Amino acid sequence: MKARIEDEKVLLGSEGYALYEQSGFGRPQKDGLKLSPVEALYLVYRGRIEIPGLDFDSLLVRFSQDAHMIRSFLVYRDIRERGYVVQTGPHDFRVFRRGEKPGKGESQYMVRVLSERDLIDFAVVQSEVKTTLNMRKQHVLAVVDDEFEITYYEVKIQKLPGLEESPEPLPASGILSSISAIIYAGVDLGYDQAFYGKRFDDSRIVLxxxxxxxLMKQGLVTIEQDGNLLTPDVYCALIGENDPELEKKNTVYSHLRSLNYIPKTGYKFGHHFRVYSGRKIHSEMLVQAIGQGETLPMNSISRSVRMAHSVKKKMLFAGIHDEGIVFIEFARIKL
Structure with a gap:
């Protein structure tokens, strides 16, 4: 089957309709079938169409003004050869359920193709995931690494439900040792039961x-330094000198506590928090706070997801936005 290129569009005559009807290739036009560049590349690669004067390699070079093309082709080929019908758009690809195709079924995945070095803008991801959810599809990232291996991630917006309230601890006072707050709190004040701090001895807890x-902002803890009580703002300014991530961590910590989750340091897992749902023995989530406008390289997210998977936890990124905090979950999947 012979195709032609006009204005960088690959066109087939009316005989091309069969490719659409049988396998969902292209978009039907009045006088034939229009193929996207990646569809044309795949059909030439598989020997199903010919473009006079162009073989696969020369066609790939011709389309390579799009630096994304080789990755797009590899992902398209991989999904096609897993038995799915794939069409371009509205992100990069729309993937139909196995055995279904345009006009005779529904798409299941919306796929965005990325490289391992791409920066992830969480505001953009959030917007794309919302669009996908509104279409009742699953949002998938197809990440092509520098050796051209493909890893698929499903991305979801997680709405954490509020948990049953637990009793607040009673007010306590304390002192500052460098930037470490030590409060005078016996077991009867309830800090152990609410999972705050690390017990130093029977009468002291290090927070x-x-x-x-x-706790200072909640009015439950007062801290004295040099005979004066510290305000929460002064305390945060003091410790913020040694912790440039403090503001975003405080924001996410406060939000999780407001929902009655128990956030503790996630240092051992390489993240800001490990998070418990109530009084469970093991934490269920790792949470990384993401400030407004902050980006992370995809290879960093990959490390996070692999770590969370290895310890059987969900990996959530808590994006701070004007409208509040949005939790985005990344999880590896197999198509």
Whole structure:
């Protein structure tokens, strides 16, 4: 079957309709079938169409003004050869359920193609995932690494449900040792039961900086330094000199506590928080706070997802936006 290129569009005559009807290739036109560049590349690669004067290699070079093309082709080929019908758009690809095709079924996945070095803008991801959800599809990232291996990730917006309220601890006072807040709190004050801090001895608890800042803002803890009581703002300014991520961590910590989750440091897992749902023995989520406008390279997200998977936890990125905090989950999947 012979095709032609006009204005960088690959066109087939009316005989091309069969490719659409049988396998969902292209978009029907009045006088034939229009193929996207990646569809044309695949059909030439498989020997199903010919373009006079162009073989696969020369066609790939011709379309390579799009630096994304080789990755797009590899992902398209991989999905096609897994038995799916694929069409371009509205992100990069729309993938139909196995055995279904345009006009005779529904698409299941919306796929965005990325490289391992692409920067992930969480505001953009959030917007694309919302669009996908509104279409009742699953949002998938197809990430092509530098050796051209493909990894698929499903991306979801997680709405954390509020948990049953637990009793608040009673007010306590304390002192500052460098930037470490130590409060005088016996077991009867309820800090152990609410999972705040690390017990130093029977009468003292050492608080993490985010815990101390939160409890001070709640009016539950007062901290004295040099005979004066510290305000929460002064305390945060003091510890913020050694922790440039403090503000976003405080924001996410406060939000999780407001929903009655128990966030503790996620240092051992390489993240801001490990998070418990109530009084469970093991944490269920790893959470990384993401400030407004912050981006992360995809290879960093990949490390996070692999770590969370290895310890059987969900990996959530808590994006801070004007409208509040949005939790985005990344998880590896097999198509």
């Amino acid at each position: 993490a900086t985010v815990e101390a800042a939160y």
